[in-house]
Amino acid sequence: MAPAQQDRTAWLLLTPMIAIMVLVTAFPLLNTLWLAFTDASLTGQGYVWQWVGLENFAYILDDSDFRAAVGHTAYFTVLSVSIEVVLGVLVALLLNQEFKGRTLVRALLILPWALPTIVNAVMWRLIYNPEYGSLNALLTQIGLLDAYRSWLGDPATAMNMVILADIWKNYPLIALIALAGLQTVPKDLYEAAIMDGANAWTRFWKITLPGIMGSLSVAMVLRAIEAFKVFDIFYVMTRGGPADSTKTVSFFVYQESFTYLRAGSGAAYALTVTAMSALMIAIYVVMLVRREKRS
Amino acid sequence: MNSFFKSAACGLALLVHQSLPAFAEDVTLNAIFMKQAAYSEDDTKAMAKAFEDANPGLKVNLEFVPYEALHDKIVAAQGAGSSGYDVVLFDVIWPPEFATKGFLQDVTARVPKADRDKVFDGAWTTVDYDGKIWGMPWILDTKYLFYNEDMLKQAGISAPPKTFEELAEQAKIIKDKGIAKYPIVWSWSQAEALICDYTSMVGGAKGSFMQDGKLSFDTGGSVEAVNYMKKTLDDGVTNPNSREYLEEDVRKVFSAGEAAFAMNWTYMFNMANDPKESKVAGKVGIVPAPGFKGKAEASAINGSMGLGISAGSKHPEEAWKFITFMTSQETQNKYAKLSLPIWKSSYEDPAVTKGQEKLIDAAKVSLGVMFARPMTPSYPELSSILQKDIQQVLLGQASTDDAMKAATKAAGRLR
Structure with a gap:
């Protein structure tokens, strides 16, 4: 076959796959884009809509509730991801040591991460229960707490408690990636460093961390993107309460579209959230490109 | 088998298949x-x-x-x-x-x-x-007022409360005598359940959600209801965990014998009286939810x-x-x-x-x-507004006046 014909055949064979990708990715995206410029509302017969131009976006700029939701989401993302990274690296370092039963512990590590988010959320709701929750029992028995308290009913603690539940579930992913990264750090670097008189602390900062930084930062960005669109854990644990103190952007978009049935402005909020995620995705792409250049 | 039979069999199978739905x-x-x-x-x-x-x-x-x-x-x-x-x-x-x-x-x-x-x-x-x-x-x-007959007897109370004021007084006696730490439990989580308890009280205060044809929550019965809710929390007669409870949580607390009073739907009566589900079976009293003194004898939410x-x-x-x-x-x-x-x-x-x-x-x-709760096509959004604003009062983040004024203002903007 001539090269040109070969090309044509290749494209022909790829067409079905490209068509499917366009259908499942581009169509919903374009549909959302169109909706965002209308005042469409969801009815039993589909959308009823009128073109409103940029009105939805103008409203978003002025919406203090949405700004609050962005604040909650940012707080959740920063706190949970940074603690997950620190915890993940520490656990990875521990599991990189030789000790008896290491394989078993490594296998156990996967467990929280393998749990469905909904199961995890229900489980932590039970742990935080104000009447018979085990957290209350533990803290009162060791004397840290005078009386049982309501963790998810208090705006001062609700968000942090959800973050704790999220960390427990998601740090194993970071730990696993860091652990994999540790295997690639050459052993002779450590031997040379010891010969030069570097202590454990220096070895960690000068060899270990730079060695795993590449994979770790990718994991971090991916986790951050995921954390930013968090929905299910809040849906089960707090439903945005108390007094809206744990309402995240995804929950906000959901409510706008499916509880208030405003598909138009819901889509506009969704696009705004997507734009924020896109920023993080851009960071991720830049990182990937840099890594490829280096290797 | 030759091909003739094959195609005949196929045709027959197709025929049978197509005619099947006609039978069943x-x-x-x-x-x-x-x-x-x-x-x-x-x-x-x-x-x-x-x-x-x-x-x-x-x-x-x-x-x-x-x-x-x-x-x-x-x-x-x-x-x-x-x-x-x-x-x-x-x-x-x-x-x-x-x-x-x-x-x-x-x-x-x-x-x-x-x-x-x-x-x-x-x-x-x-x-x-x-x-x-x-x-x-x-x-x-509708929601009824459930009470634990033993606890009332122990506190020397002869009859269940007829007004919300009496409810708070009786709860105070029960608390002071150490019979229950938090005598009343409600479902005041950020959910529809909160609006149901609130609406019942507004009805019990002969309030109205409409003023001059507009949705209004910052006067009369509505303010009286929210003030009452907040006061029972401040006085320690309402279980503070109520702010994260739904109906099922209320049932569990009441059934565990930890509350003297509870507001809940019909279904709790027979479940709280079921020895398999409850420690207070046989001691469950039920009366219509009370009204506010001088305003109404009883209250109820549709x-x-x-x-x-x-x-x-x-x-x-x-x-x-x-x-x-x-x-x-x-x-x-x-x-x-x-x-x-x-x-x-x-x-x-x-x-x-x-x-x-x-x-x-x-x-x-x-x-x-x-x-009845307000009748409006934008009810879900109105409810979200009320849930948030009432919770802000219950959590001490806003005064009743400010929060209910905010709710009225937000309700006025509903499309």
């Missing part, structure tokens, strides 16, 4: 119900089974979701363009929205005229909107729910047949332990009243004074 005209109805309060999942399944047995060829596919997800499931299923559910369970607060947005079929012509007088008016308000009927009432429900045919249903006839069966007096009388019938004459039927006379006595008062 099975219709499967998809129905969505809720998981908590009122009729249990088991009761609902048993009713549907009885319906299937009585109607060969009709199958009912039941789906149960938490109340909190019910509204969104119904609208998302239809909005997505699929025919979704045939029969939907809807709350009293949704018909304005569902009717104006075309989620339900108008069933005015299907409801027998004779039934209008046999069923409580409060039940009809669940399905009436804009002069049309959008379904058949199924659950006739928490009824109806069954309707969704707009996209391809089997409206069969769906209505199912709804008629589920809401029939016969079916309702048979399962009257967790939810009371919509039919007036059932309340004189020994089969219904036996063993739950206390509940029936309370119901006879409460069902007559049921107070």
Whole structure:
């Protein structure tokens, strides 16, 4: 076959796959884009809509509730991801040591991460229960707490408690990636460093961390993107309460579209959230490109 | 086998296959119900089974979701363009929205005229909107005041409270005597349950949600209700955890013998009296929720729910047949332990009243004074606004005046 014909055949064979990708990715995206410029509302017969131009976006700029939701989401993302990274690296370092039963512990590590988010959320709701929750029992028995308290009913603690539940579930992913990264750090670097008189602390900062930084930062960005669109854990644990103190952007978009049935402005909020995620995705792409250049 | 036989066999198989549906005209109805309060999942399944047995060829596919997800499931299923559910369970607060947005079929012509007088008016308000009927009432429900008879006796209280003021006083006595740490438990989580307790109190203060034709929450009964809620928290007579509780949490706390008073739906009466589920079985008292002193004798929230045919249903006839069966007096009388019938004459039927006379006595008062939540097509959003603003008061983040003014202002902007 001539090269040109070969090309044509290749494209022909790829067409079905490209068509499917366009259908499942581009169509919903374009549909959302169109909706965002209308005042469409969801009815039993589909959308009823009128073109409103940029009105939805103008409203978003002025919406203090949405700004609050962005604040909650940012707080959740920063706190949970940074603690997950620190915890993940520490656990990875521990599991990189030789000790008896290491394989078993490594296998156990996967467990929280393998749990469905909904199961995890229900489980932590039970742990935080104000009447018979085990957290209350533990803290009162060791004397840290005078009386049982309501963790998810208090705006001062609700968000942090959800973050704790999220960390427990998601740090194993970071730990696993860091652990994999540790295997690639050459052993002779450590031997040379010891010969030069570097202590454990220096070895960690000068060899270990730079060695795993590449994979770790990718994991971090991916986790951050995921954390930013968090929905299910809040849906089960707090439903945005108390007094809206744990309402995240995804929950906000959901409510706008499916509880208030405003598909138009819901889509506009969704696009705004997507734009924020896109920023993080851009960071991720830049990182990937840099890594490829280096290797 | 040669090819002639092969193709003949294929043709025959095709013929048989195509003619099959003609023999069995099975219709499967998809129905969505809720998981908590009122009729249990088991009761609902048993009713549907009885319906299937009585109607060969009709199958009912039941789906149960938490109340909190019910509204969104119904609208998302239809909005997505699929025919979704045939029969939907809807709350009293949704018909304005569902009717104006075309989620339900108008069933005015299907409801027998004779039934209008046999069923409580409060039940009809669940399905009436804009002069049309959008379904058949199924659950006739309101919140009652439950009390622990032992605790009241121990505290030397001879009769349950008749006013909200008395409720707070009695709770204070029980607290001071150390009988219960937090005597009253409510469902004040950021959810519809909070609005139900609030509405009941507004009704008990003879308040109104409308002022000069506009939604208004910053005067009269509404302010009195929210102030009362906050004060019982400040005085330590209301369980502070109420702010994260739904109805099921209230039931568990009351059934564990940790509360002297609780506001909850009908279903709690028989569940709190079930020794398998409760430590206070046999000691459960029930009275209509009180009113405020000098304003009302009793208060109640219209928490009824109806069954309707969704707009996209391809089997409206069969769906209505199912709804008629589920809401029939016969079916309702048979399962009257967790939810009371919509039919007036059932309340004189020994089969219904036996063993739950206390509940029936309370119901006879409460069902007559049921107070409705605001009727508006934007109800879900209005409810979110109220939930947030009332919770801000209960959490001490805002004063009643500021929060309820904010709610009124936000309600004025609803589209």
